[in-house]
C-alpha cells in the first residue's frame with residue numbers, strides 16, 4: 001500500500017501529516033508578567049519523519065512538544081495529530097524526557113509495563129511487546145534490575161521502551177540524552193536511529209546537540225530566541241542508512257551542521 005499526498009482525500013489518515021502545527025502562538029500570563037513563548041509557528045511533520053528542534057534555552061521547544069501532546073493549549077492557531085485537532089491530553093503519543101523518571105521500587109520490566117497498566121492494555125500482548133522492545137534496546141539480562149542498578153544510558157533505554165510500548169504513531173523526545181556522557185550519548189544516537197527505522201514511528205526530538213540533530217533527523221528546525229519562531233528548516237540530505245563514523249565524515253553532515261551552527265550564532269562558526 002502506498003501513501004500518496006492528495007489534499008482532497010476524505011480519509012483522514014492518508015496523506016495528512018503526522019503532526020500539523022498551524023500558526024500557533026503561546027502566551028503565558030502570570031501575575032508578574034506576560035511571556036510570549038511561541039509566535040506564528042507552523043510546521044508539518046510527515047508520517048514516519050524524524051524532525052529535530054534546536055534553539056536557544058527558553059525559545060519554546062518544550063512548549064512546542066507540550067502543545068503536540070495536548071498538555072498545553074495554544075493561545076492562537078491549532079495543532080493536529082494525524083488530521084485530528086488536539087483538544088486535550090493525548091494518550092496515543094510517547095514522551096521521553098531528560099530524566100528517565102523511573103519508579104525506584106519497580107524493576108526495568110515493570111517500569112516498562114507501567115505504560116500497559118495505565119492504559120489497561122491486554123497483559124499478554126503488553127508483555128510480548130515489552131520483550132520485543134527489551135531485545136531491540138539491548139536490555140536483555142537487565143529486565144529484573146532496579147533503576148539504581150542501571151547506568152544512565154540504560155535508564156533512558158527503559159524510558160524509551162516505556163514510551164514505545166503502546167506503539168504510538170508519534171514519539172516526542174525532550175533532550176532525552178542531555179544528562180548522558182558523550183560516549184553513551186553517541187551509542188544512544190546510533191540505537192535511536194536504528195529503532196526509529198525499525199518502528200517507523202514519527203519522531204519530534206528536542207536537542208542542544210547540533211551533531212545529534214543532524215545525525216538523527218530528516219529535517220532540523222532551527223528556532224529563534226524568545227518569542228520562539230522558526231528561523232529555518234534544514235533538509236539534512238543524508239542517506240537513510242547512517243553508520244555513525246561514516247556519516248560524520250560526509251560533506252552533507254558538515255554542511256548541515258555548519259548551517260545550523262551559523263543560524264544559532266555559536267562562537268567559532270564554521271560557515
Ligand SMILES: Nc1ncnc2c1ncn2[C@@H]1O[C@H](COP(=O)(O)OP(=O)(O)O)[C@@H](O)[C@H]1O
Nearest residue numbers: 028035037056057058059060061062063064226
Ligand atoms: N507554565 C509556564 N508559565 C509561564 N511561563 C512559562 C511556562 N512554561 C514555559 N514558560 C516560559 O516560556 C518560555 C519557553 O519555555 P520552554 O518551552 O520551556 O523553553 P525551552 O524548552 O526552549 O528551553 C520561557 O521563557 C519560559 O520561562
Ligand SMILES: [Mg+2]
Nearest residue numbers: 061062063174
Ligand atoms: Mg526545554
